[in-house]
Amino acid sequence: MAIKLVIISLYLSPVKNIIIFASGAGSNAKKIIEYFTGETEIGVVLIVCNNTGAGVLKIAEDYKIPTLVIEKENFFLGDHYIPQLKQYRADLVVLAGFLWKIPHALIEAYPRRILNIHPALLPKYGGKGMYGLRVHEAVIRAGEKESGITIHYVDGHYDNGDIIFQARCPVKPQDTPETLAQRVHKLEHEYYVGVIEGAVKGEQFF
Ligand code: GRF
Numbered sequence: 001m002a003i004k005l006v007i008i009s010l011y012l013s014p015v016k017n018i019i020i021f022a023s024g025a026g027s028n029a030k031k032i033i034e035y036f037t038g039e040t041e042i043g044v045v046l047i048v049c050n051n052t053g054a055g056v057l058k059i060a061e062d063y064k065i066p067t068l069v070i071e072k073e074n075f076f077l078g079d080h081y082i083p084q085l086k087q088y089r090a091d092l093v094v095l096a097g098f099l100w101k102i103p104h105a106l107i108e109a110y111p112r113r114i115l116n117i118h119p120a121l122l123p124k125y126g127g128k129g130m131y132g133l134r135v136h137e138a139v140i141r142a143g144e145k146e147s148g149i150t151i152h153y154v155d156g157h158y159d160n161g162d163i164i165f166q167a168r169c170p171v172k173p174q175d176t177p178e179t180l181a182q183r184v185h186k187l188e189h190e191y192y193v194g195v196i197e198g199a200v201k202g203e204q205f206f
Helices: 001-010 026-038 055-062 082-086 104-109 133-141 177-200
Strands: 014-024 042-049 067-069 093-094 112-119 146-153 162-171
Touching: 014 026, 014 177, 026 055, 026 177, 042 162, 055 067, 082 093, 082 133, 093 177, 112 177, 133 177, 146 177, 162 177
Parallel strands: 014 042, 014 093, 042 067, 093 112
Antiparallel strands: 112 146, 146 162
């Protein structure tokens, strides 16, 4: 009887769950976790990572968030991890510096519920191999006067889904890829959480 009640209340629970996928340092993941810490109705329930040396795993440990370290072969093998992910009853999947392409099975499991952030103004400077400092190097090399961030839905291609939000910043004449990266990172930390909050609460962006 008690178990039945727990199961029923879980189903009726207003709590919204977020899963974060990250491969690296995890500064965006940290911001997201901190933003929702203390929130009773929205929480980060799992960090998925493909790199055992990633800083984001230490962040997960610090905040006592469960982690799932995935292996390439299994990740791209049909729907291998989906039953495990489904146990977390996620309303939204958030990519925060996750470097593998999301397989179709995962996109179908979370239709219109996977977001990504990219450190440039898509559709320029995106696609396979465009990550980290390479993005900012390309922006500077092209002589762009501004750069920024793009938050978009994830489809089956790198950095390609419908764009939800963009914010801009200047590219200064003296910028190096590192200084531009810092300015862009600030925008990411400022804006990603707000878009995530809207998406997880069911806001329609289109
Ligand atoms: C961010 O610049 C994000 O736009 C990109 O990967 C980077 C992750 O940085 N997708 P961090 O690990 O969150 O610091």
